[in-house]
Amino acid sequence: MRLKNHGLSIAFGVLFAAALLGQSLAGLQVYNEEQLAHGLATVGWGEFVTSSDFVVDVAENWQSEYLQFFVFILATIWLVERGSPESKKPGDEGLGDDEEQLVHEYARPGSPTWARVRGFRHALFSNSLLLVMGLIFVLSWLTQSLAGVVVFNQEQLEHGQPLIPWVEYLVSADFWNRTLQNWQSEFLAVGSMIALSIYLRQRGSPESKPVGAPHSESHIEG
Amino acid sequence: MPWSGPRRKPLAKADRPRHDDPRARRAPRRNGGGMRIVFTGWLVVIFGGLAYMLAVVALGR
Numbered sequence A: 001m002r003l004k005n006h007g008l009s010i011a012f013g014v015l016f017a018a019a020l021l022g023q024s025l026a027g028l029q030v031y032n033e034e035q036l037a038h039g040l041a042t043v044g045w046g047e048f049v050t051s052s053d054f055v056v057d058v059a060e061n062w063q064s065e066y067l068q069f070f071v072f073i074l075a076t077i078w079l080v081e082r083g084s085p086e087s088k089k090p091g092d093e094g095l096g097d098d099e100e101q102l103v104h105e106y107a108r109p110g111s112p113t114w115a116r117v118r119g120f121r122h123a124l125f126s127n128s129l130l131l132v133m134g135l136i137f138v139l140s141w142l143t144q145s146l147a148g149v150v151v152f153n154q155e156q157l158e159h160g161q162p163l164i165p166w167v168e169y170l171v172s173a174d175f176w177n178r179t180l181q182n183w184q185s186e187f188l189a190v191g192s193m194i195a196l197s198i199y200l201r202q203r204g205s206p207e208s209k210p211v212g213a214p215h216s217e218s219h220i221e222g
Numbered sequence B: 001m002p003w004s005g006p007r008r009k010p011l012a013k014a015d016r017p018r019h020d021d022p023r024a025r026r027a028p029r030r031n032g033g034g035m036r037i038v039f040t041g042w043l044v045v046i047f048g049g050l051a052y053m054l055a056v057v058a059l060g061r
Helices: A003-037 A045-049 A052-078 A120-126 A128-158 A173-199 B032-058
Strands: none
Touching: A003 A045, A003 A052, A003 B032, A045 A052, A052 A128, A052 A173, A052 B032, A120 A128, A128 A173, A128 B032
């Protein structure tokens, strides 16, 4: 394995681990400040990272990120944006034919086996990216809701308020406040990337059109 | 005889293909190992993280 060939995944893996560690340390400080304000005992790092307080904050961000990619992958099949490198050309909407997708009789020597075959395996492989992103989104959103109700009920207990079951938490303002504050930022970021990349460029980045490409051209990599 | 472009200069000795080079006889490398490690590694991080978080919740922490 040549590390040079995998710089992107390694860099983002390191950034993820560092940010998660930082979140746990900052989150611990906030948690202990609140504990002291309520006259309760402080906790250590190990106890904090195995608490629903930490989990709900991690999971609510995970679900929104994976929802973003799920929606983006799905939307770019059927919707286009003229001039955006994130979009197919207007007129190319849809799933594409077998020839351009290199499947069945159009498969190349190096094509994956499941691209050649027909039936369930082919359908599964043809939609595998969307399915896995969707699965991660659903599982993280479920985790957010399960950890969220624990944290919510802890606060209810501290304030002498009645506890609520998970089903009731799913329609609570707390759950939707945590959810939608993340969704809005994801949709804003994706929308800006689509729109701003029509007229703006980054030389050398595959997320941009080539610097000299006409503004009206879509789906060209830089 | 129609003109078919300038005559190519013979290659210098150093630039000639070396048919006896053992590197040329080596089987082509399959560079899939690193890609599989990266792919599997990220799946482990994602689903491991989800399993960890669900376990914390299941334990009622």
